[in-house]
Amino acid sequence: MPTKIEKDALTGTDTTGHEWDGLKELNTPLPKWWLYVMYATIAFSAVWVVLYPAFPIQGWTGTTGWIAREAVVQEVAAADERMGPMMSRIRAATPQQIAADPELRSFAMAGGRIAFANNCAACHGAGGQGAVGGFPSLADDDWLWGGTHEAIRATIQHGIRAGESDEERTSMMPRFVADGVLTTAQAADTAEFVLSLSGRSTDAAGVERGKALYAENCASCHGENGEGNRDLGAPRLSDQVWLHASDKAAIARYIGNPRMGVMPSWGGRLDAATVNMLTVYVHALGGGEN
Ligand code: HEC
Ligand code: HEC
Structure with a gap:
Protein backbone atom coordinates (compact mmCIF):
# COMPACT_ATOMS: atom_id res chain seq x y z
CA MET A 1 0.00 0.00 0.00
CA PRO A 2 1.47 3.43 -0.96
CA THR A 3 2.19 5.74 1.97
CA LYS A 4 0.37 9.03 1.81
CA ILE A 5 1.25 11.98 4.08
CA GLU A 6 -1.81 13.96 4.99
CA LYS A 7 -2.97 16.44 7.63
CA ASP A 8 -4.87 15.04 10.58
CA ALA A 9 -8.11 16.93 10.81
CA LEU A 10 -8.40 16.85 14.60
CA THR A 11 -4.86 18.02 15.62
CA GLY A 12 -3.71 19.71 12.41
CA THR A 13 -0.47 17.64 12.56
CA ASP A 14 1.01 15.74 9.57
CA THR A 15 0.70 11.97 9.65
CA THR A 16 3.68 9.73 8.89
CA GLY A 17 1.68 8.05 6.14
CA HIS A 18 1.68 4.74 8.02
CA GLU A 19 -1.71 3.22 8.54
CA TRP A 20 -2.81 0.03 10.33
CA ASP A 21 -6.40 -1.05 9.98
CA GLY A 22 -7.52 2.56 9.73
CA LEU A 23 -5.27 3.79 12.57
CA LYS A 24 -2.95 6.56 11.32
CA GLU A 25 0.31 7.55 13.00
CA LEU A 26 0.81 11.25 13.82
CA ASN A 27 4.21 12.79 13.13
CA THR A 28 4.29 14.97 16.26
CA PRO A 29 7.48 17.07 16.48
CA LEU A 30 9.77 16.56 19.54
CA PRO A 31 9.23 19.09 22.32
CA LYS A 32 11.56 22.10 21.97
CA TRP A 33 13.00 21.83 25.50
CA TRP A 34 13.94 18.20 24.83
CA LEU A 35 15.73 19.04 21.61
CA TYR A 36 17.71 21.87 23.23
CA VAL A 37 18.81 19.62 26.08
CA MET A 38 19.98 17.04 23.54
CA TYR A 39 21.93 19.65 21.53
CA ALA A 40 23.51 20.87 24.78
CA THR A 41 24.69 17.38 25.73
CA ILE A 42 26.17 16.89 22.25
CA ALA A 43 28.01 20.19 22.52
CA PHE A 44 29.21 19.28 26.03
CA SER A 45 30.53 15.90 24.88
CA ALA A 46 32.39 17.55 21.99
CA VAL A 47 34.16 19.91 24.41
CA TRP A 48 34.84 17.00 26.82
CA VAL A 49 36.41 14.84 24.10
CA VAL A 50 38.82 17.66 23.25
CA LEU A 51 39.79 18.49 26.85
CA TYR A 52 39.76 15.14 28.68
CA PRO A 53 41.00 11.58 27.98
CA ALA A 54 38.68 9.95 25.43
CA PHE A 55 40.75 7.83 23.01
CA PRO A 56 43.85 5.75 23.84
CA ILE A 57 46.05 7.20 21.10
CA GLN A 58 49.72 7.54 22.16
CA GLY A 59 48.74 7.42 25.80
CA TRP A 60 45.49 9.29 26.03
CA THR A 61 44.00 12.17 24.03
CA GLY A 62 42.83 15.27 25.87
CA THR A 63 44.45 18.73 25.84
CA THR A 64 44.38 19.17 29.63
CA GLY A 65 46.42 16.00 30.28
CA TRP A 66 44.28 15.28 33.38
CA ILE A 67 43.67 11.57 34.13
CA ALA A 68 41.48 10.53 37.06
CA ARG A 69 43.58 7.52 38.06
CA GLU A 70 46.84 9.47 38.06
CA ALA A 71 45.19 12.22 40.05
CA ARG A 169 50.64 -15.68 74.58
CA THR A 170 49.82 -19.28 75.31
CA SER A 171 48.57 -21.64 78.01
CA MET A 172 46.15 -24.55 78.14
CA MET A 173 43.61 -25.41 80.82
CA PRO A 174 43.30 -29.21 81.04
CA ARG A 175 40.02 -30.86 79.99
CA PHE A 176 39.34 -32.15 83.47
CA VAL A 177 36.33 -34.39 82.80
CA ALA A 178 36.98 -35.14 79.13
CA ASP A 179 40.48 -36.35 80.09
CA GLY A 180 39.28 -38.29 83.12
CA VAL A 181 40.98 -36.20 85.85
CA LEU A 182 37.67 -35.32 87.54
CA THR A 183 34.26 -36.93 87.51
CA THR A 184 31.21 -34.90 86.50
CA ALA A 185 30.17 -34.74 90.17
CA GLN A 186 33.61 -33.46 91.18
CA ALA A 187 33.46 -30.84 88.43
CA ALA A 188 30.10 -29.67 89.83
CA ASP A 189 31.58 -29.42 93.33
CA THR A 190 34.57 -27.49 92.02
CA ALA A 191 32.16 -25.18 90.19
CA GLU A 192 30.33 -24.62 93.48
CA PHE A 193 33.65 -23.66 95.08
CA VAL A 194 34.35 -21.30 92.18
CA LEU A 195 30.99 -19.59 92.83
CA SER A 196 31.94 -19.20 96.50
CA LEU A 197 34.98 -17.17 95.44
CA SER A 198 32.64 -14.38 94.34
CA GLY A 199 30.19 -14.95 97.18
CA ARG A 200 27.55 -16.64 95.06
CA SER A 201 27.54 -20.18 96.44
CA THR A 202 24.30 -21.67 97.76
CA ASP A 203 25.56 -25.15 98.71
CA ALA A 204 28.00 -25.17 101.66
CA ALA A 205 28.61 -28.93 101.49
CA GLY A 206 29.49 -28.66 97.78
CA VAL A 207 31.93 -25.85 98.55
CA GLU A 208 33.56 -27.98 101.24
CA ARG A 209 34.01 -30.90 98.80
CA GLY A 210 35.16 -28.60 96.00
CA LYS A 211 37.73 -26.76 98.10
CA ALA A 212 40.33 -29.51 98.10
CA LEU A 213 39.72 -30.33 94.44
CA TYR A 214 40.28 -26.67 93.58
CA ALA A 215 43.46 -26.41 95.65
CA GLU A 216 44.85 -29.49 93.94
CA ASN A 217 43.81 -28.88 90.35
CA CYS A 218 43.13 -25.21 89.81
CA ALA A 219 45.04 -23.01 92.25
CA SER A 220 48.32 -23.37 90.35
CA CYS A 221 46.84 -21.34 87.47
CA HIS A 222 43.91 -19.40 88.92
CA GLY A 223 45.47 -18.64 92.32
CA GLU A 224 44.58 -19.93 95.78
CA ASN A 225 41.71 -17.46 96.12
CA GLY A 226 40.84 -17.25 92.45
CA GLU A 227 42.84 -14.08 91.90
CA GLY A 228 43.97 -15.19 88.42
CA ASN A 229 47.42 -15.21 86.82
CA ARG A 230 48.39 -12.94 83.99
CA ASP A 231 51.49 -14.90 83.05
CA LEU A 232 49.13 -17.71 82.04
CA GLY A 233 46.15 -15.64 80.94
CA ALA A 234 44.17 -17.42 83.65
CA PRO A 235 41.12 -15.28 84.48
CA ARG A 236 40.36 -14.02 87.95
CA LEU A 237 37.53 -16.23 89.22
CA SER A 238 36.69 -14.10 92.27
CA ASP A 239 35.05 -11.25 90.35
CA GLN A 240 31.82 -10.85 88.38
CA VAL A 241 33.46 -10.69 84.95
CA TRP A 242 33.05 -13.92 83.01
CA LEU A 243 34.57 -14.77 79.65
CA HIS A 244 33.08 -18.18 78.93
CA ALA A 245 30.82 -19.32 81.76
CA SER A 246 29.03 -17.61 84.63
CA ASP A 247 26.41 -19.93 86.21
CA LYS A 248 27.14 -23.21 87.98
CA ALA A 249 26.08 -25.53 85.16
CA ALA A 250 28.11 -23.63 82.56
CA ILE A 251 31.19 -23.47 84.83
CA ALA A 252 30.96 -27.22 85.53
CA ARG A 253 30.70 -27.92 81.78
CA TYR A 254 33.61 -25.57 81.15
CA ILE A 255 35.80 -27.36 83.72
CA GLY A 256 34.95 -30.60 81.98
CA ASN A 257 35.89 -29.41 78.52
CA PRO A 258 37.24 -25.84 78.33
CA ARG A 259 37.48 -23.75 75.17
CA MET A 260 40.60 -21.64 74.88
CA GLY A 261 40.42 -18.20 73.28
CA VAL A 262 42.49 -17.59 70.15
C1 HEC B 1 47.12 -24.68 83.20
C2 HEC B 1 46.38 -23.60 83.77
C3 HEC B 1 44.95 -23.83 84.20
C4 HEC B 1 44.46 -24.75 85.09
C5 HEC B 1 45.23 -25.84 85.82
C6 HEC B 1 43.06 -24.46 85.23
N1 HEC B 1 42.70 -23.42 84.44
FE1 HEC B 1 40.86 -22.62 84.30
N2 HEC B 1 41.53 -21.39 82.83
C7 HEC B 1 42.82 -21.30 82.39
C8 HEC B 1 42.89 -20.34 81.33
C9 HEC B 1 44.14 -19.92 80.56
C10 HEC B 1 41.58 -19.87 81.11
C11 HEC B 1 41.12 -18.81 80.10
C12 HEC B 1 40.79 -19.43 78.78
C13 HEC B 1 40.62 -18.36 77.73
O1 HEC B 1 41.23 -17.30 77.88
O2 HEC B 1 39.88 -18.58 76.76
C14 HEC B 1 40.75 -20.55 82.08
C15 HEC B 1 39.38 -20.34 82.24
C16 HEC B 1 38.63 -20.84 83.26
C17 HEC B 1 37.24 -20.49 83.50
C18 HEC B 1 36.40 -19.53 82.67
C19 HEC B 1 36.42 -18.19 83.34
C20 HEC B 1 35.50 -17.18 82.69
O3 HEC B 1 35.70 -15.97 82.96
O4 HEC B 1 34.60 -17.55 81.94
C21 HEC B 1 36.86 -21.18 84.60
C22 HEC B 1 35.51 -21.14 85.25
C23 HEC B 1 37.99 -21.96 85.01
N3 HEC B 1 39.04 -21.72 84.18
C24 HEC B 1 37.99 -22.78 86.12
C25 HEC B 1 39.01 -23.68 86.40
C26 HEC B 1 38.93 -24.68 87.40
C27 HEC B 1 37.76 -24.87 88.33
C28 HEC B 1 40.08 -25.37 87.37
C29 HEC B 1 40.47 -26.60 88.17
C30 HEC B 1 39.57 -27.70 88.11
C31 HEC B 1 40.92 -24.76 86.34
N4 HEC B 1 40.22 -23.75 85.79
C32 HEC B 1 42.21 -25.16 86.06
C33 HEC B 1 43.90 -21.98 82.88
C34 HEC B 1 43.83 -23.01 83.78
C1 HEC C 1 39.23 -13.33 65.56
C2 HEC C 1 38.81 -12.59 66.69
C3 HEC C 1 39.72 -11.48 67.19
C4 HEC C 1 40.18 -10.40 66.52
C5 HEC C 1 39.94 -10.03 65.07
C6 HEC C 1 40.92 -9.62 67.47
N1 HEC C 1 40.91 -10.23 68.68
FE1 HEC C 1 41.81 -9.56 70.36
N2 HEC C 1 41.24 -11.23 71.34
C7 HEC C 1 40.43 -12.23 70.83
C8 HEC C 1 40.21 -13.24 71.84
C9 HEC C 1 39.38 -14.50 71.68
C10 HEC C 1 40.92 -12.81 72.97
C11 HEC C 1 40.99 -13.53 74.30
C12 HEC C 1 42.02 -14.61 74.22
C13 HEC C 1 42.12 -15.34 75.55
O1 HEC C 1 41.13 -15.97 75.93
O2 HEC C 1 43.20 -15.26 76.16
C14 HEC C 1 41.54 -11.55 72.62
C15 HEC C 1 42.33 -10.82 73.51
C16 HEC C 1 42.86 -9.56 73.24
C17 HEC C 1 43.62 -8.78 74.16
C18 HEC C 1 43.99 -9.18 75.55
C19 HEC C 1 42.93 -8.79 76.51
C20 HEC C 1 43.27 -9.08 77.95
O3 HEC C 1 42.33 -9.10 78.75
O4 HEC C 1 44.46 -9.27 78.26
C21 HEC C 1 43.92 -7.59 73.52
C22 HEC C 1 44.70 -6.41 74.10
C23 HEC C 1 43.35 -7.65 72.21
N3 HEC C 1 42.71 -8.86 72.06
C24 HEC C 1 43.45 -6.65 71.28
C25 HEC C 1 43.03 -6.79 69.96
C26 HEC C 1 43.27 -5.82 68.93
C27 HEC C 1 43.94 -4.48 69.13
C28 HEC C 1 42.76 -6.33 67.77
C29 HEC C 1 42.80 -5.73 66.38
C30 HEC C 1 44.11 -5.46 65.85
C31 HEC C 1 42.17 -7.62 68.09
N4 HEC C 1 42.36 -7.87 69.42
C32 HEC C 1 41.54 -8.43 67.18
C33 HEC C 1 39.92 -12.29 69.57
C34 HEC C 1 40.19 -11.38 68.55
Whole structure:
Protein backbone atom coordinates (compact mmCIF):
# COMPACT_ATOMS: atom_id res chain seq x y z
CA MET A 1 0.00 0.00 0.00
CA PRO A 2 1.47 3.43 -0.96
CA THR A 3 2.19 5.74 1.97
CA LYS A 4 0.37 9.03 1.81
CA ILE A 5 1.25 11.98 4.08
CA GLU A 6 -1.81 13.96 4.99
CA LYS A 7 -2.97 16.44 7.63
CA ASP A 8 -4.87 15.04 10.58
CA ALA A 9 -8.11 16.93 10.81
CA LEU A 10 -8.40 16.85 14.60
CA THR A 11 -4.86 18.02 15.62
CA GLY A 12 -3.71 19.71 12.41
CA THR A 13 -0.47 17.64 12.56
CA ASP A 14 1.01 15.74 9.57
CA THR A 15 0.70 11.97 9.65
CA THR A 16 3.68 9.73 8.89
CA GLY A 17 1.68 8.05 6.14
CA HIS A 18 1.68 4.74 8.02
CA GLU A 19 -1.71 3.22 8.54
CA TRP A 20 -2.81 0.03 10.33
CA ASP A 21 -6.40 -1.05 9.98
CA GLY A 22 -7.52 2.56 9.73
CA LEU A 23 -5.27 3.79 12.57
CA LYS A 24 -2.95 6.56 11.32
CA GLU A 25 0.31 7.55 13.00
CA LEU A 26 0.81 11.25 13.82
CA ASN A 27 4.21 12.79 13.13
CA THR A 28 4.29 14.97 16.26
CA PRO A 29 7.48 17.07 16.48
CA LEU A 30 9.77 16.56 19.54
CA PRO A 31 9.23 19.09 22.32
CA LYS A 32 11.56 22.10 21.97
CA TRP A 33 13.00 21.83 25.50
CA TRP A 34 13.94 18.20 24.83
CA LEU A 35 15.73 19.04 21.61
CA TYR A 36 17.71 21.87 23.23
CA VAL A 37 18.81 19.62 26.08
CA MET A 38 19.98 17.04 23.54
CA TYR A 39 21.93 19.65 21.53
CA ALA A 40 23.51 20.87 24.78
CA THR A 41 24.69 17.38 25.73
CA ILE A 42 26.17 16.89 22.25
CA ALA A 43 28.01 20.19 22.52
CA PHE A 44 29.21 19.28 26.03
CA SER A 45 30.53 15.90 24.88
CA ALA A 46 32.39 17.55 21.99
CA VAL A 47 34.16 19.91 24.41
CA TRP A 48 34.84 17.00 26.82
CA VAL A 49 36.41 14.84 24.10
CA VAL A 50 38.82 17.66 23.25
CA LEU A 51 39.79 18.49 26.85
CA TYR A 52 39.76 15.14 28.68
CA PRO A 53 41.00 11.58 27.98
CA ALA A 54 38.68 9.95 25.43
CA PHE A 55 40.75 7.83 23.01
CA PRO A 56 43.85 5.75 23.84
CA ILE A 57 46.05 7.20 21.10
CA GLN A 58 49.72 7.54 22.16
CA GLY A 59 48.74 7.42 25.80
CA TRP A 60 45.49 9.29 26.03
CA THR A 61 44.00 12.17 24.03
CA GLY A 62 42.83 15.27 25.87
CA THR A 63 44.45 18.73 25.84
CA THR A 64 44.38 19.17 29.63
CA GLY A 65 46.42 16.00 30.28
CA TRP A 66 44.28 15.28 33.38
CA ILE A 67 43.67 11.57 34.13
CA ALA A 68 41.48 10.53 37.06
CA ARG A 69 43.58 7.52 38.06
CA GLU A 70 46.84 9.47 38.06
CA ALA A 71 45.19 12.22 40.05
CA VAL A 72 44.29 9.68 42.76
CA VAL A 73 47.81 8.25 42.75
CA GLN A 74 49.20 11.75 43.21
CA GLU A 75 46.79 12.53 46.01
CA VAL A 76 47.72 9.31 47.83
CA ALA A 77 51.43 10.07 47.39
CA ALA A 78 50.88 13.59 48.73
CA ALA A 79 48.96 12.21 51.73
CA ASP A 80 51.74 9.68 52.40
CA GLU A 81 54.28 12.47 52.24
CA ARG A 82 52.29 14.56 54.70
CA MET A 83 51.78 11.58 57.05
CA GLY A 84 55.24 10.07 56.50
CA PRO A 85 57.19 12.01 59.13
CA MET A 86 54.42 11.50 61.69
CA MET A 87 54.24 7.77 60.97
CA SER A 88 58.03 7.46 61.37
CA ARG A 89 57.88 9.19 64.74
CA ILE A 90 55.01 6.88 65.82
CA ARG A 91 56.97 3.85 64.63
CA ALA A 92 60.14 4.88 66.48
CA ALA A 93 58.46 5.82 69.78
CA THR A 94 57.22 3.46 72.48
CA PRO A 95 53.47 3.53 73.22
CA GLN A 96 54.22 5.29 76.55
CA GLN A 97 56.15 8.03 74.75
CA ILE A 98 53.31 8.43 72.26
CA ALA A 99 50.73 8.65 75.03
CA ALA A 100 52.79 11.29 76.83
CA ASP A 101 53.16 13.57 73.79
CA PRO A 102 49.90 15.44 73.02
CA GLU A 103 50.62 15.76 69.29
CA LEU A 104 51.60 12.11 68.80
CA ARG A 105 48.81 10.99 71.06
CA SER A 106 46.00 12.67 69.14
CA PHE A 107 47.41 11.36 65.85
CA ALA A 108 47.65 7.84 67.31
CA MET A 109 44.15 7.96 68.77
CA ALA A 110 42.67 8.93 65.39
CA GLY A 111 44.67 6.30 63.51
CA GLY A 112 44.08 3.70 66.23
CA ARG A 113 40.33 4.24 66.09
CA ILE A 114 40.28 3.53 62.34
CA ALA A 115 42.60 0.52 62.59
CA PHE A 116 40.48 -0.85 65.44
CA ALA A 117 37.27 -0.52 63.43
CA ASN A 118 38.92 -2.29 60.48
CA ASN A 119 40.69 -5.12 62.31
CA CYS A 120 39.41 -5.63 65.83
CA ALA A 121 35.77 -4.55 66.12
CA ALA A 122 34.46 -7.75 64.51
CA CYS A 123 35.58 -9.72 67.58
CA HIS A 124 35.88 -7.12 70.34
CA GLY A 125 32.88 -4.91 69.49
CA ALA A 126 32.84 -1.41 67.99
CA GLY A 127 33.79 0.23 71.29
CA GLY A 128 35.95 -2.64 72.53
CA GLN A 129 33.15 -3.75 74.84
CA GLY A 130 33.72 -7.43 74.02
CA ALA A 131 31.25 -10.07 72.87
CA VAL A 132 29.79 -13.28 74.24
CA GLY A 133 31.65 -16.42 73.25
CA GLY A 134 35.02 -15.61 74.82
CA PHE A 135 35.83 -12.19 73.28
CA PRO A 136 37.00 -10.07 76.21
CA SER A 137 36.11 -6.44 76.82
CA LEU A 138 39.12 -4.18 76.23
CA ALA A 139 37.35 -1.22 77.81
CA ASP A 140 37.34 -2.47 81.40
CA ASP A 141 40.17 -2.94 83.90
CA ASP A 142 39.88 -6.74 83.98
CA TRP A 143 42.83 -8.04 81.98
CA LEU A 144 43.71 -11.61 81.11
CA TRP A 145 47.25 -10.88 80.00
CA GLY A 146 47.85 -7.39 81.37
CA GLY A 147 46.77 -3.80 80.80
CA THR A 148 50.03 -1.84 80.72
CA HIS A 149 51.21 -0.38 77.42
CA GLU A 150 53.91 -3.08 77.16
CA ALA A 151 51.52 -5.93 77.90
CA ILE A 152 48.85 -4.72 75.46
CA ARG A 153 51.44 -4.16 72.76
CA ALA A 154 52.88 -7.66 73.23
CA THR A 155 49.40 -9.23 73.06
CA ILE A 156 48.52 -7.39 69.84
CA GLN A 157 51.92 -7.95 68.24
CA HIS A 158 52.20 -11.68 68.91
CA GLY A 159 48.61 -12.89 69.33
CA ILE A 160 47.16 -15.56 71.59
CA ARG A 161 47.34 -19.34 70.95
CA ALA A 162 47.21 -18.78 67.18
CA GLY A 163 50.49 -20.55 66.46
CA GLU A 164 51.69 -17.57 64.40
CA SER A 165 54.48 -16.17 66.56
CA ASP A 166 57.19 -17.72 68.74
CA GLU A 167 56.46 -15.10 71.38
CA GLU A 168 52.69 -15.55 71.38
CA ARG A 169 50.64 -15.68 74.58
CA THR A 170 49.82 -19.28 75.31
CA SER A 171 48.57 -21.64 78.01
CA MET A 172 46.15 -24.55 78.14
CA MET A 173 43.61 -25.41 80.82
CA PRO A 174 43.30 -29.21 81.04
CA ARG A 175 40.02 -30.86 79.99
CA PHE A 176 39.34 -32.15 83.47
CA VAL A 177 36.33 -34.39 82.80
CA ALA A 178 36.98 -35.14 79.13
CA ASP A 179 40.48 -36.35 80.09
CA GLY A 180 39.28 -38.29 83.12
CA VAL A 181 40.98 -36.20 85.85
CA LEU A 182 37.67 -35.32 87.54
CA THR A 183 34.26 -36.93 87.51
CA THR A 184 31.21 -34.90 86.50
CA ALA A 185 30.17 -34.74 90.17
CA GLN A 186 33.61 -33.46 91.18
CA ALA A 187 33.46 -30.84 88.43
CA ALA A 188 30.10 -29.67 89.83
CA ASP A 189 31.58 -29.42 93.33
CA THR A 190 34.57 -27.49 92.02
CA ALA A 191 32.16 -25.18 90.19
CA GLU A 192 30.33 -24.62 93.48
CA PHE A 193 33.65 -23.66 95.08
CA VAL A 194 34.35 -21.30 92.18
CA LEU A 195 30.99 -19.59 92.83
CA SER A 196 31.94 -19.20 96.50
CA LEU A 197 34.98 -17.17 95.44
CA SER A 198 32.64 -14.38 94.34
CA GLY A 199 30.19 -14.95 97.18
CA ARG A 200 27.55 -16.64 95.06
CA SER A 201 27.54 -20.18 96.44
CA THR A 202 24.30 -21.67 97.76
CA ASP A 203 25.56 -25.15 98.71
CA ALA A 204 28.00 -25.17 101.66
CA ALA A 205 28.61 -28.93 101.49
CA GLY A 206 29.49 -28.66 97.78
CA VAL A 207 31.93 -25.85 98.55
CA GLU A 208 33.56 -27.98 101.24
CA ARG A 209 34.01 -30.90 98.80
CA GLY A 210 35.16 -28.60 96.00
CA LYS A 211 37.73 -26.76 98.10
CA ALA A 212 40.33 -29.51 98.10
CA LEU A 213 39.72 -30.33 94.44
CA TYR A 214 40.28 -26.67 93.58
CA ALA A 215 43.46 -26.41 95.65
CA GLU A 216 44.85 -29.49 93.94
CA ASN A 217 43.81 -28.88 90.35
CA CYS A 218 43.13 -25.21 89.81
CA ALA A 219 45.04 -23.01 92.25
CA SER A 220 48.32 -23.37 90.35
CA CYS A 221 46.84 -21.34 87.47
CA HIS A 222 43.91 -19.40 88.92
CA GLY A 223 45.47 -18.64 92.32
CA GLU A 224 44.58 -19.93 95.78
CA ASN A 225 41.71 -17.46 96.12
CA GLY A 226 40.84 -17.25 92.45
CA GLU A 227 42.84 -14.08 91.90
CA GLY A 228 43.97 -15.19 88.42
CA ASN A 229 47.42 -15.21 86.82
CA ARG A 230 48.39 -12.94 83.99
CA ASP A 231 51.49 -14.90 83.05
CA LEU A 232 49.13 -17.71 82.04
CA GLY A 233 46.15 -15.64 80.94
CA ALA A 234 44.17 -17.42 83.65
CA PRO A 235 41.12 -15.28 84.48
CA ARG A 236 40.36 -14.02 87.95
CA LEU A 237 37.53 -16.23 89.22
CA SER A 238 36.69 -14.10 92.27
CA ASP A 239 35.05 -11.25 90.35
CA GLN A 240 31.82 -10.85 88.38
CA VAL A 241 33.46 -10.69 84.95
CA TRP A 242 33.05 -13.92 83.01
CA LEU A 243 34.57 -14.77 79.65
CA HIS A 244 33.08 -18.18 78.93
CA ALA A 245 30.82 -19.32 81.76
CA SER A 246 29.03 -17.61 84.63
CA ASP A 247 26.41 -19.93 86.21
CA LYS A 248 27.14 -23.21 87.98
CA ALA A 249 26.08 -25.53 85.16
CA ALA A 250 28.11 -23.63 82.56
CA ILE A 251 31.19 -23.47 84.83
CA ALA A 252 30.96 -27.22 85.53
CA ARG A 253 30.70 -27.92 81.78
CA TYR A 254 33.61 -25.57 81.15
CA ILE A 255 35.80 -27.36 83.72
CA GLY A 256 34.95 -30.60 81.98
CA ASN A 257 35.89 -29.41 78.52
CA PRO A 258 37.24 -25.84 78.33
CA ARG A 259 37.48 -23.75 75.17
CA MET A 260 40.60 -21.64 74.88
CA GLY A 261 40.42 -18.20 73.28
CA VAL A 262 42.49 -17.59 70.15
CA MET A 263 43.56 -14.24 68.71
CA PRO A 264 45.62 -13.75 65.54
CA SER A 265 49.07 -12.18 65.76
CA TRP A 266 48.95 -8.70 64.23
CA GLY A 267 52.70 -8.04 63.99
CA GLY A 268 52.86 -9.75 60.61
CA ARG A 269 49.68 -8.13 59.31
CA LEU A 270 49.96 -4.50 60.42
CA ASP A 271 53.02 -2.27 60.39
CA ALA A 272 54.76 -1.25 63.61
CA ALA A 273 53.26 2.25 63.58
CA THR A 274 49.73 0.82 63.40
CA VAL A 275 50.44 -1.65 66.24
CA ASN A 276 51.67 1.30 68.35
CA MET A 277 48.60 3.37 67.51
CA LEU A 278 46.31 0.44 68.41
CA THR A 279 48.16 -0.01 71.72
CA VAL A 280 47.64 3.63 72.67
CA TYR A 281 44.00 3.47 71.55
CA VAL A 282 43.17 0.24 73.46
CA HIS A 283 45.01 1.48 76.58
CA ALA A 284 42.83 4.60 76.49
CA LEU A 285 39.53 2.70 76.09
CA GLY A 286 39.11 2.73 79.85
CA GLY A 287 41.21 0.05 81.53
CA GLY A 288 44.79 1.08 80.79
CA GLU A 289 47.29 0.49 83.61
CA ASN A 290 50.59 2.24 84.34
C1 HEC B 1 39.23 -13.33 65.56
C2 HEC B 1 38.81 -12.59 66.69
C3 HEC B 1 39.72 -11.48 67.19
C4 HEC B 1 40.18 -10.40 66.52
C5 HEC B 1 39.94 -10.03 65.07
C6 HEC B 1 40.92 -9.62 67.47
N1 HEC B 1 40.91 -10.23 68.68
FE1 HEC B 1 41.81 -9.56 70.36
N2 HEC B 1 41.24 -11.23 71.34
C7 HEC B 1 40.43 -12.23 70.83
C8 HEC B 1 40.21 -13.24 71.84
C9 HEC B 1 39.38 -14.50 71.68
C10 HEC B 1 40.92 -12.81 72.97
C11 HEC B 1 40.99 -13.53 74.30
C12 HEC B 1 42.02 -14.61 74.22
C13 HEC B 1 42.12 -15.34 75.55
O1 HEC B 1 41.13 -15.97 75.93
O2 HEC B 1 43.20 -15.26 76.16
C14 HEC B 1 41.54 -11.55 72.62
C15 HEC B 1 42.33 -10.82 73.51
C16 HEC B 1 42.86 -9.56 73.24
C17 HEC B 1 43.62 -8.78 74.16
C18 HEC B 1 43.99 -9.18 75.55
C19 HEC B 1 42.93 -8.79 76.51
C20 HEC B 1 43.27 -9.08 77.95
O3 HEC B 1 42.33 -9.10 78.75
O4 HEC B 1 44.46 -9.27 78.26
C21 HEC B 1 43.92 -7.59 73.52
C22 HEC B 1 44.70 -6.41 74.10
C23 HEC B 1 43.35 -7.65 72.21
N3 HEC B 1 42.71 -8.86 72.06
C24 HEC B 1 43.45 -6.65 71.28
C25 HEC B 1 43.03 -6.79 69.96
C26 HEC B 1 43.27 -5.82 68.93
C27 HEC B 1 43.94 -4.48 69.13
C28 HEC B 1 42.76 -6.33 67.77
C29 HEC B 1 42.80 -5.73 66.38
C30 HEC B 1 44.11 -5.46 65.85
C31 HEC B 1 42.17 -7.62 68.09
N4 HEC B 1 42.36 -7.87 69.42
C32 HEC B 1 41.54 -8.43 67.18
C33 HEC B 1 39.92 -12.29 69.57
C34 HEC B 1 40.19 -11.38 68.55
C1 HEC C 1 47.12 -24.68 83.20
C2 HEC C 1 46.38 -23.60 83.77
C3 HEC C 1 44.95 -23.83 84.20
C4 HEC C 1 44.46 -24.75 85.09
C5 HEC C 1 45.23 -25.84 85.82
C6 HEC C 1 43.06 -24.46 85.23
N1 HEC C 1 42.70 -23.42 84.44
FE1 HEC C 1 40.86 -22.62 84.30
N2 HEC C 1 41.53 -21.39 82.83
C7 HEC C 1 42.82 -21.30 82.39
C8 HEC C 1 42.89 -20.34 81.33
C9 HEC C 1 44.14 -19.92 80.56
C10 HEC C 1 41.58 -19.87 81.11
C11 HEC C 1 41.12 -18.81 80.10
C12 HEC C 1 40.79 -19.43 78.78
C13 HEC C 1 40.62 -18.36 77.73
O1 HEC C 1 41.23 -17.30 77.88
O2 HEC C 1 39.88 -18.58 76.76
C14 HEC C 1 40.75 -20.55 82.08
C15 HEC C 1 39.38 -20.34 82.24
C16 HEC C 1 38.63 -20.84 83.26
C17 HEC C 1 37.24 -20.49 83.50
C18 HEC C 1 36.40 -19.53 82.67
C19 HEC C 1 36.42 -18.19 83.34
C20 HEC C 1 35.50 -17.18 82.69
O3 HEC C 1 35.70 -15.97 82.96
O4 HEC C 1 34.60 -17.55 81.94
C21 HEC C 1 36.86 -21.18 84.60
C22 HEC C 1 35.51 -21.14 85.25
C23 HEC C 1 37.99 -21.96 85.01
N3 HEC C 1 39.04 -21.72 84.18
C24 HEC C 1 37.99 -22.78 86.12
C25 HEC C 1 39.01 -23.68 86.40
C26 HEC C 1 38.93 -24.68 87.40
C27 HEC C 1 37.76 -24.87 88.33
C28 HEC C 1 40.08 -25.37 87.37
C29 HEC C 1 40.47 -26.60 88.17
C30 HEC C 1 39.57 -27.70 88.11
C31 HEC C 1 40.92 -24.76 86.34
N4 HEC C 1 40.22 -23.75 85.79
C32 HEC C 1 42.21 -25.16 86.06
C33 HEC C 1 43.90 -21.98 82.88
C34 HEC C 1 43.83 -23.01 83.78
